Amino acid sequence: xxxxxxxxxxxxxxxxxxxxxxxxxxxxxxxxxxxxxxxxxxxxxxxxxxxxxxxxxxxxxxxxxxxxxxxxxxxxxxxxxxxxxxxxxxxxxxxxxxxxxxxxxxxxxxxxxxxxxxxxxxxxx
Numbered sequence: 792x793x794x795x796x797x798x799x800x801x802x803x804x805x806x807x808x809x810x811x812x813x814x815x816x817x818x819x820x821x822x823x824x825x826x827x828x829x830x831x832x833x834x835x836x837x838x839x840x841x842x843x844x845x846x847x848x849x850x851x852x853x854x855x856x857x858x859x860x861x862x863x864x865x866x867x868x869x870x871x872x873x874x875x876x877x878x879x880x881x882x883x884x885x886x887x888x889x890x891x892x893x894x895x896x897x898x899x900x901x902x903x904x905x906x907x908x909x910x911x912x913x914x915x916x
Contacts, residue, residue, distance in 0.1 A: 792905055793819050795887050800910030803877055807914070811872040813887030813907060821865040824893040827872045828900050829883035829912075839885070840872060841898035850895040854880070877914045884909040 794816040803809055813825060826841040838852040840861035849861050858877075863870040870887060888903035 793817060793823065793889060795889060795905060795907035797885065797887050797907045797910040800885060800912045802913045802915065804916050805878060805914055807877050808873070808875045809877065809912060811874070811885055811887075811910060811912075813870040813872075815868040815889070818865075818868055820868045820870070820889065823889035823891055823905070824895060825863065825870040825887060825889045826893070826898050826900075826903055827861060827885060827887055829881075829885045831883040836886070836900045838898035838900065841893075841895040842870060843895050848895045850898050852898050854878075874912075877912075879914045881912060882914050883912060885912050
């Protein structure tokens with residue numbers, strides 16, 4: 792099955808921006824629905840945004856709506872999460888995940904089968 796690797800995390804000040812990338816090991820990523828999820832210390836993993844195979848269908852969860860944008864470039868086997876106006880509450884490990892039969896809504900971790908290792912995002916002044 793496809794393998795995923797996240798990149799782009801780091802330390803950013805409140806109000807700043809980051810772009811996360813989720814790159815797959817092979818071109819079959821285009822067959823998968825892909826989601827971005829996050830887990831803060833002491834909290835459950837939660838959905839952030841999900842995107843369908845062609846990129847036309849997207850779904851955003853909670854505070855991600857209006858600040859984050861999920862997109863994909865199947866030619867590059869990559870899914871992106873553009874995060875703007877970041878807040879300290881966005882601090883978490885961010886994961887991408889893929890599944891052949893998941894749907895973008897609801898964007899819930901339990902529906903996804905293949906996971907990356909995660910990338911840390913810290914929002915702090």
